[in-house]
Amino acid sequence: MSFPEIFAITEDELDLNALLAAITLDSTGAAAIFTGMVRGVTVRNHPHETTYLEYEAYQPMAEAKMKQVAEEIRARWPSIEGIAIVQRVGRLYPRTPTVLIACTAAHRDTGVFEAARYGIDRLKEIVPVWKKEVGPQGEEWVEGDYHPRPGE
Amino acid sequence: MNPVKVLFFATLRHQAGVRSTEIEIPEGITVRQLKERLVERFPGLDWQVMDHCLASVNQEYCADEDIIPPGAEVAFFPPVSGG
Numbered sequence A: 001m002s003f004p005e006i007f008a009i010t011e012d013e014l015d016l017n018a019l020l021a022a023i024t025l026d027s028t029g030a031a032a033i034f035t036g037m038v039r040g041v042t043v044r045n046h047p048h049e050t051t052y053l054e055y056e057a058y059q060p061m062a063e064a065k066m067k068q069v070a071e072e073i074r075a076r077w078p079s080i081e082g083i084a085i086v087q088r089v090g091r092l093y094p095r096t097p098t099v100l101i102a103c104t105a106a107h108r109d110t111g112v113f114e115a116a117r118y119g120i121d122r123l124k125e126i127v128p129v130w131k132k133e134v135g136p137q138g139e140e141w142v143e144g145d146y147h148p149r150p151g152e
Numbered sequence B: 001m002n003p004v005k006v007l008f009f010a011t012l013r014h015q016a017g018v019r020s021t022e023i024e025i026p027e028g029i030t031v032r033q034l035k036e037r038l039v040e041r042f043p044g045l046d047w048q049v050m051d052h053c054l055a056s057v058n059q060e061y062c063a064d065e066d067i068i069p070p071g072a073e074v075a076f077f078p079p080v081s082g083g
Helices: A014-023 A058-074 A112-125 B009-018 B031-041 B047-052
Strands: A005-010 A031-035 A050-059 A083-088 A090-092 A097-105 A127-136 A138-142 B001-007 B020-025 B052-055 B075-078
Touching: A005 A058, A014 A083, A014 A097, A014 A112, A050 B075, A058 A083, A058 A112, A083 A112, A090 B001, A097 A112, B001 B009, B009 B020, B009 B047, B020 B031, B031 B047, B031 B052, B031 B075
Parallel strands: A005 A083, B001 B075
Antiparallel strands: A031 A097, A050 A090, A050 A127, A083 A097, A127 A138, B001 B020, B052 B075
8 A cells, every 4th residue: 555645845835734635544543744934033052033044955856855754754653654745945934834744644652743753854964955044144054964874 | 078967056056156067077087076177167166165065976975986977967065954
């Protein structure tokens, strides 16, 4: 049996309800949905304000790596049913959802929370997407700190 | 000679001044040797940044010592920052 999967880089607004509906089956009883948004005011570490973020992606590789993240999720939590991983790109303003990772399962005690958490953590390691932060102090490319191994 | 397509993203795209380029390289050249050629071709590319950036060959992460196959698509970019 194959379960529904969505992997996408998009310039369109994220429709959280539609994405959830697309990975919900008759057998589904639980979903964990993580979504990140542009934070206009940062308090932790280096307090600052953000006017907008400009995202770009290496689209075909990014969508292939999203599929790989889903395969890793299924290897760890075999009871996961649907998986949606979607990254929005372009210029995005505070309060706007930028990314969605959603996993569905029959029940909530099957690792569905952990699967979604793993999905966003892995996306931030291996999915080739970057953002430039623009604020009152100017603009700066944000860089991650993870170096994937060859073939990872 | 071996034609390859090169893509730059984020800071590297900004430094190179282009999103992509085509370059002819001798067969058997490594990713690191391609980086050296690109720094010569694009004076804005900072070697320190190229030396530490991530690279992919045909959309898989690769190592500096990997040999570039004919017709490959090679991308250079900083550690990812999506989400």
